[in-house]
Amino acid sequence: MTIRVVLVDDQSMIRTGLRMVLAAEPDIEVVGEAGDGASGVRVVAELEPDVVLLDVRMPGMDGLEAARRIVGSGARTRVVVLTTFDEDEYVAAALRAGVSGFLLKVAPPEDLVAAVRTVAAGQGLLDPAVTLRVIRSFAAAPAPDPGRAAELAQLTERETDVLALVAAGLSNAEIAARLYLGEATVKTHVSRVLLKLGLRDRVQAVAFAYESGLVTPGR
Incomplete structure (x- = not known):
């Protein structure tokens, strides 16, 4: 079975890099892209991919709001949030939004591929480097x-x-x-x-x- 993926990131170079890595895999197909959250929500609704890789910081609708809308729509698409080391404040919010995983943008290509396959198989994913940040975020919660x-x-x-x-x-x-x-x-x-x-x-x-x-x- 081919895993259908949509990429949502406002940086075209990032999307190109992600596409190149995933296109090399026989069981993964990138079926769509978007450069902002609102467009991402529309593309996901139209294409109904298995997985969407979603950046956090984007103009207009950010990744968190896009994640909430995608998850809240009842779509079968699973959301993996792409984060950087300086975005701790977003981690807990994304987790509460119902995302299926987190992956650092600096993760090696093999981790990206493994993440897509893991989430598509119905399992959650926490990048080891993100796990401690999740813990810190919830530690500061109400x-x-x-x-x-x-x-x-x-x-x-x-x-x-x-x-x-x-x-x-x-x-x-x-x-x-x-x-x-x-x-x-x-x-x-x-x-x-x-x-x-x-x-x-x-x-x-x-x-x-x-x-x-x-x-x-x-x-």
């Missing part, structure tokens, strides 16, 4: 949401432990080693957590963990 906190009661103790470690940025293999479990068992726990809480992927699980108060600045 008090936990009582409604989110109440939802934690649906989880077993082990599922709660797994969710906390997912929010800390650990992979399934790392969680398995930390909890002395098999990796397949951890994968099952993660799937059950997502199902019980109505979350789409690990990225949303990170947001939930912080919004519910399960993970706090001191923990």
Whole structure:
């Protein structure tokens, strides 16, 4: 199956570079481009790609608002936000908007390709360099949401432990080693957590963990 991708970035050179990297892959096709958020929303609605790579800072409608509109439209398109090192203030907002992943613009080509495939397969993606920034952003957030906190009661103790470690940025293999479990068992726990809480992927699980108060600045 070919993964259909739309690129949204106000810098044409960035779009050209992204297109060149992705066009070299037999299972990925760039089907459209846009130079601002409003155009990006229209192109995504028209083409219904599997993945949209979306810059944050753009003239007119920025990437955050575009992400909210794309996710809020109910489209099957998954959003990956492209960030730079100086955009910490956008990370938590994009996470709350429902994006499926973050990727640094300086990431090597192989990471870009892997990100597109990972998100297209229905999994969330947090660039390791972004994970700590996500944690810092939520650490500075307001008090936990009582409604989110109440939802934690649906989880077993082990599922709660797994969710906390997912929010800390650990992979399934790392969680398995930390909890002395098999990796397949951890994968099952993660799937059950997502199902019980109505979350789409690990990225949303990170947001939930912080919004519910399960993970706090001191923990």
